Amino acid sequence: MPTGGAWTVFSGDTDESASRDDSPPSRRPDETGSDRGMTPVVANVLLVAIAIVLGVTVTIFALGLAEPFEAEPPTASFETDYTAANGLFVRHQHGDGIDADRLSVRLDGRSYPVSAFVDDQRLTAGTQIGPLYPAASREAHLVWEQGDTSSIVYTATPPREGTVPAYLRFDERSLRSYGGGQDADAEFTSTTGARAVTLENNTWKLLDFEYNVTAQTVLEFDFRATNAGEIHGIGFETDDSISSDRIFKLLGSQPWGIEYGEYETGDGWVHYEIPVGVLYGSSLHGQTSSLALVNDVDNDTKRPSDSQFRNIRAYESPPEDSSIQFEFSADGATVTEPVQSYGSQDKDFGVAVSDDNAMLTLSENTWAYVPIDESVTDDTVLAVEFNASSQGEIHGVGLETDNSETESRFVRFNGTQSWATKVTPVSSGDDGWERYEIDVTSLLASSGETVSRLVFVNDDDTGGNGVSQFRNVTIYDE
Incomplete structure (x- = not known):
């Protein structure tokens, strides 16, 4: 179940380390024993020259130290918040400000740049990283990257088994066109740890997603669109041919598919739990092979259109027993x-x-x-x-x-x-x-x-x- 907590970040163990000698070079006094005299002018010139040389030496030495010190893992405090949708956010509380490009998120053995999860490129107090969904690994690691070495500086762990559902991750599914020529632009990109996806312009896609649809099947996801096209939809499929009786249309000007909801651009992210099994009817129950995602806008309209989906999963809802x-x-x-x-x-x-x-x-x-x-x-x-x-x-x-x-x-x-x-x-x-x-x-x-x-x-x-x-x-x- 979602719960909160706070941890203080320490540097952590590195995967690799390199030793260095940061002590300044030793200097010996002049040992020539020379008794030759010099005029005050010459002496002053030599002192100025020595001062310049020493100044350059100290400056170079200081600059040499600056990079290793700046590359040390940060000292900062983070906390974890759990969302109503069973994801989690890692929030920077206080301590060092951190450049997002120096950190990555490690989920299920894969690393993703923190910049994929945040709007700002520098993490300061209040900045949230997420949402994250570490279902398979049971942990989300915040990792400080430094060349060939890395340090885990923070770990967020769901409090118990079953808290974080297994959402569809797009880097684990093969992708192909849906409806042949319908996929004219094929503009499909995934972000947020490969659990969010954006389709732009005329893009129809199928992802491998085997699921046995029953009367209790629910399709859950979040949806957002900033520009309306003709069809923005999602549904289960059994082949590569488009099926208007299988696609739930969330937005769009074209009367095609199963009309569902009244989304309007500007609504932002909206959470959906579609009772697919009920709305499909028994004739469409059974094994499906793919999940279809649709963003349709014909090329002759010359206007932008996008569909954004995240946190997609299918599950069986226990039947409501009103007799109890x-x-x-x-x-x-x-x-x-x-x-x-x-x-x-x-x-x-x-x-x-x-x-x-x-x-x-x-x-x-x-x-x-x-x-x-x-x-x-x-x-x-x-x-x-x-x-x-x-x-x-x-x-x-x-x-x-x-x-x-x-x-x-x-x-x-x-x-x-x-x-x-x-x-x-x-x-x-x-x-x-x-x-x-x-x-x-x-x-x-x-x-x-x-x-x-x-x-x-x-x-x-x-x-x-x-x-x-x-x-x-x-x-x-x-």
Whole structure:
């Protein structure tokens, strides 16, 4: 789960090192023993000459030292922030300013220039590097490059398995034209650690991307366009022939493809989670071989057009089971609402209810929520009775406004992971049940905010046997 932290950068070990002797050259006094006299004028001229020579020598020596000192790894402090989309940013806090071209980001054994992740060419306090997605390597290294040597000066690590999803990386996929002559300009470039791509003008591309589309398949990505063309789209394909029933059109003047959303240039980056399996229908379910990316603008229009995609992935969304109902209390009234899968963290939807729907049990790796409509005040309290019959990684609750988890909106009752604020019970029973009374404005939400999801967490994505039980759940103003 996303979490934050701060580290101070030290120089780190270098891959290679070279020894040097930086001590100044020794000088011996004149040993000629000459007794010859000289006039004051000659003596002064010689002293001036000696002073000039010494000045030149010292200057050259100082210049010789300047480059090695400047090339030492920087002394600076960085911190890591985790994004709602499960990426991470490395932020320069304070210390040395650093030229971006002297640093690289090492992900999954590959190195990328820091300049691919930042807008400014010099890192100073507040500069963010990212977003980064170190899914396979489980780490992102900030590396100081110096000729043939390099030093890892900072390492950012996701806090646990499953935090960072495996996004499509364009340097690992073979690329080819889509639709033959449609790919007239073939202007395709990838950036941001090969997880972002830009198509310009008339460019239609296919990337190798085998995926079995089912009714639960979701295609997730971010999209941005600065100049509108005729078709800006994305979709799954089975061959090289263009298919209007497979491409989701996000923007464009031409009526082609599956119209999806109302993107306008100037909206910036917009996050999409398209329920492909639902919108395709059963006739298009099954094995696909490619991912199609489209930026169409015919040459005779003579206008620029671009499509930018990043953080692309496909996954299976657990089905919402509206037949499972949970009973709780809100503002003095007893309500019963359907239990639904929450966000991308829910992998198993292991949900069961008992005691006439008044007790909720979560097992395996399950994040679930019930819909609410609660306006938070300074006196709002969330009371929960909780029992963990078997410990997992995170057992807790949260109050959310959308389907992307934010750590500050959750509290943790139990678990081996440190994600979310740990709270203590107000009372405990001999049977393992504990009662929690949570001050909502201090831990979960702001006064005046309206929350729409009461989220229950039993996080255990390492294959453990964690189980969470919740009962006597009440939201009220004290």
